[in-house]
Amino acid sequence: MSSISILLLFFFLTTITVVITTVSATEFKVGGAVGWRIPATNEPELYDVWASRRLFHVGDSLRFRYKNDSVAVVEKYGYYHCDSSNPISFFNDGDTVINLDDVGTMYFISGDADLCKQGVKMMVEVTSPVPVRLFPPAVSAPPENAYSDMAPSPSQVMSFGSSPETSPGPASSDSVSSVSVTSVVLVLLGLGFSVVNL
Incomplete structure (x- = not known):
């Protein structure tokens, strides 16, 4: 194998890695349209509820937008006592963007203790990145259970006068997207093998 082939293969594999890494990172705007502000009386835990409805992974980032306020990244004690005297x-x-670089719980509070006590604080659970699947998962048979006899068979679901060959199945867009992703990956891998054989 020539050095040019090795170099092209390295470039190809590096490009795939960069594309996969770029696609998997997400920037979250804290609080959505509300931003970083004092919650209303009926929403005292606004930011913890907002954070609990999302999945945060290492590599993602949080964007805080606010006026006449601040954001402090603190330890657990600082979060519960609204103490920003020794922030991380x-x-x-x-307009602050904070990268989520490590697995675990991160604590954010307003630098103003009075605002923090009024609910301008948030804890976020950060998990490891989700591995990107290059191939669709294998399909297995569903487990047997007491309710399996209650579900109608595909032939019972078909409308009157239709046949199994013409009835629409439940797998439409998912099957197409899995096939498309698999096809793209196989084409890219084929290009990589072609480069190696140069």
């Missing part, structure tokens, strides 16, 4: 990091630029 502190921001007051009005």
Whole structure:
């Protein structure tokens, strides 16, 4: 194998890795349209509820937008006592992006203790990145249970006058997307093998 072939293969594999890494990272705007502000009386845990409805992974980031306030990344004690006197990091630029670099719980509070006590604080659970599947998962038979006899068979679901060959099945867009992804990956792998054989 020539050095040019090795170099092209390395470039090809690096490109795939960069594309996969770029696709998997997400930036979350904290609080959505509400932003980072004092919650209303009927929503005292606004930010913890907002965070609990999302999945955060290493590599994602949080964007805080605010006016006349700040964001402090603190330890657990600082979160529960609204104490930003010894923050891990502190921001007051009005448009702060914080990268989630490690697995575990991260704590964010307003740098103003009074605002923090009014609910301007949030804890986020950060998990490891989800591995990107290059191939669709294998399909297995569903487990047997007491309710399996209650589910209608495909022939019972078909409308009157239709045949198994013409009735629409439940797998439409999922099957197409899995086949498309698999086809793209196989084409890319084929290009890689072609480069190696140069």
